[in-house]
Amino acid sequence: MLAQEELPVEQKPTIDWNGESVAVICPPVFRKALEPWVRYRLNQGYKVYVLEEPKPRNNNGNRVPYTTPAFLKSRILALVHSDPSVKYLLLIGDAAPELKSEPSASERLIPTARVEALVISGFGKEKEIATDNYYADLNDDNFPELAVGRLTADTPEELSTMIAKIIRYETETDIGLWSIWRRRINIIAGVGGFSPLIDTQIEASARYILSAMIDEGYDLSLTQANWKSAWCPPPKLFRSVTVERLNEGCLFWVYMGHGFHKALDVVKTPQEDFAIFIDGDSQYVHSRNGLPIAIFCACYTGAFDALEDCIAEDLLRQPNGPVAVIASSRVAMPYGMAVFGLELLDEVFGQPQDDGNVPREAKNLGTIFLNAKRNMLNQQPKEHSVASTIKSTTGTVLSMPANAVSTVGTRLSGSTPTEKRPLFVKRHTEGEAKQAIRNMIDTMAWLSDPTSNRLNEQLIDHLHLFHLFGDPLLRLPLPGRLSFDSPQSVEAGGTLTVKGKLGAGGVVVAELAMPRTRPVIVPKERTPFKSTPEANAELLKTYLAANNRSIIYVAHNMSKEETFELELPVPDDLVGEYVVRVFGANIEGVSVGSAKVIVTPQNVASQGKRLR
Numbered sequence: 001m002l003a004q005e006e007l008p009v010e011q012k013p014t015i016d017w018n019g020e021s022v023a024v025i026c027p028p029v030f031r032k033a034l035e036p037w038v039r040y041r042l043n044q045g046y047k048v049y050v051l052e053e054p055k056p057r058n059n060n061g062n063r064v065p066y067t068t069p070a071f072l073k074s075r076i077l078a079l080v081h082s083d084p085s086v087k088y089l090l091l092i093g094d095a096a097p098e099l100k101s102e103p104s105a106s107e108r109l110i111p112t113a114r115v116e117a118l119v120i121s122g123f124g125k126e127k128e129i130a131t132d133n134y135y136a137d138l139n140d141d142n143f144p145e146l147a148v149g150r151l152t153a154d155t156p157e158e159l160s161t162m163i164a165k166i167i168r169y170e171t172e173t174d175i176g177l178w179s180i181w182r183r184r185i186n187i188i189a190g191v192g193g194f195s196p197l198i199d200t201q202i203e204a205s206a207r208y209i210l211s212a213m214i215d216e217g218y219d220l221s222l223t224q225a226n227w228k229s230a231w232c233p234p235p236k237l238f239r240s241v242t243v244e245r246l247n248e249g250c251l252f253w254v255y256m257g258h259g260f261h262k263a264l265d266v267v268k269t270p271q272e273d274f275a276i277f278i279d280g281d282s283q284y285v286h287s288r289n290g291l292p293i294a295i296f297c298a299c300y301t302g303a304f305d306a307l308e309d310c311i312a313e314d315l316l317r318q319p320n321g322p323v324a325v326i327a328s329s330r331v332a333m334p335y336g337m338a339v340f341g342l343e344l345l346d347e348v349f350g351q352p353q354d355d356g357n358v359p360r361e362a363k364n365l366g367t368i369f370l371n372a373k374r375n376m377l378n379q380q381p382k383e384h385s386v387a388s389t390i391k392s393t394t395g396t397v398l399s400m401p402a403n404a405v406s407t408v409g410t411r412l413s414g415s416t417p418t419e420k421r422p423l424f425v426k427r428h429t430e431g432e433a434k435q436a437i438r439n440m441i442d443t444m445a446w447l448s449d450p451t452s453n454r455l456n457e458q459l460i461d462h463l464h465l466f467h468l469f470g471d472p473l474l475r476l477p478l479p480g481r482l483s484f485d486s487p488q489s490v491e492a493g494g495t496l497t498v499k500g501k502l503g504a505g506g507v508v509v510a511e512l513a514m515p516r517t518r519p520v521i522v523p524k525e526r527t528p529f530k531s532t533p534e535a536n537a538e539l540l541k542t543y544l545a546a547n548n549r550s551i552i553y554v555a556h557n558m559s560k561e562e563t564f565e566l567e568l569p570v571p572d573d574l575v576g577e578y579v580v581r582v583f584g585a586n587i588e589g590v591s592v593g594s595a596k597v598i599v600t601p602q603n604v605a606s607q608g609k610r611l612r
């Protein structure tokens, strides 16, 4: 039986209830700093329950000084039972292993649970996974039912900083071109280091997945920790570039590669190794516009229960750093990360959208995180079907998209040097893409994952491993889709006309760009590796060129008109397939769109005409 005092305080929304409720577990020391957040969410129509200081009682009926995951979960279950509209759970405070030895710490900590690792224990030293997923999984089937996030503040001041960022992120209106960060996605990629074969397989698959899932209308940058790659900046500048990709502002900043509790991997060169990110680098993170959401597809970067705070926590406390971080609390494995990453991409970019230029309905990060996890195992055991497909087709996997077969296949044979390959393969038809990719990932895991007979168990581990360091109610300013008309082909030296509609003023940018499939050549003189000023200048130049796809653009301020017609002069020397990208921003939000265009060679007659 619950004593009356143990029932959480219900706070009613200050406008019409939106039908959803959020539970917050908050130690009393943070209660005052939490207040602005509670008011802000009540004003959005959420009902808010604050479970303050839920602590068990001993046999004498007195409260014990520390709480336990099991007791907290019993309070959450009781609340959800009494009000099923509770869909979100926000935990306030850090978790630490040694609660009992630090009575003062127990006043500001919310413990996390430990669950037994099924598969990853074979690859790391820990046999258990620290997880808040335990609190979100109401029926103990490993799948979360609540969207859970944690603000790992150590002090009320830190909590105030985090809350200020959240409110600023949702309310700040950056007008016009200042909002272009919302179409930017920055990827930092380490090198797998498993074996050249598996590394190239992983790299090729990651590029394929990103390209297939993210429209050409988005700006996708790649920074790769491999000195042979066109996407590698000078290795000694790598750390600065890692941070600069956060600081320039972006929708998502993603690290894929080896990670540790306080640092990321290194760039290896024949002469020396250079860091990607080291302990202390978080202090240099100050995004100039647009606070990124940082995602780590890496081990340990979210080990928030260790004695010292992890990278995810260090970044979250920066006043102008990421507004939220997603990271793993222990060893993470390629298959689990690939599946989780794909489901995240699908939740963010793959949802059906309106036809018009309506900005996408604000979706919250907690729901994206929850759905991504829930979808990881929705397609039940693939192993058998994949196995039989392979056996029946003598090496050709029918369920893989043709593009994937050619990328992965030729990569596996190792016939072409890495640096001459395109960054991204062509996009798959939308809708089919995700299923085809999932089949590809499953097939690759079945062929090469050391736990290939226990893939579902690996996925269950990853349900527990990935954490959201942030507010599950955070509304994302995702771009809507901007539809426009542009010709399918245009002559070099001619004019490309882009027509479309964008409501209520704002700014529109039309752009002719290189497709992501365009190969980028690494100059021969890069090999063998040198660290001379000339060699570094070449690395930087090639890196910048590889990430800059823009050829020409025109920006237009819309006043009262709702339609636009922009003309792009096509340079004389272009030929082949290019991309028309359009970015629109107005008071309702931002939108992006893209279309293919073929540039045909200039014909002599039109050259003559222009000369007159």
Ligand SMILES: [Ca+2]
Binding pocket: 136, 137, 138, 139, 140, 141, 142, 143, 144, 145
């Ligand atoms: Ca569950």
Ligand SMILES: [Ca+2]
Binding pocket: 094, 095, 152, 303, 304, 305, 306, 308, 309, 310, 313
């Ligand atoms: Ca911590």
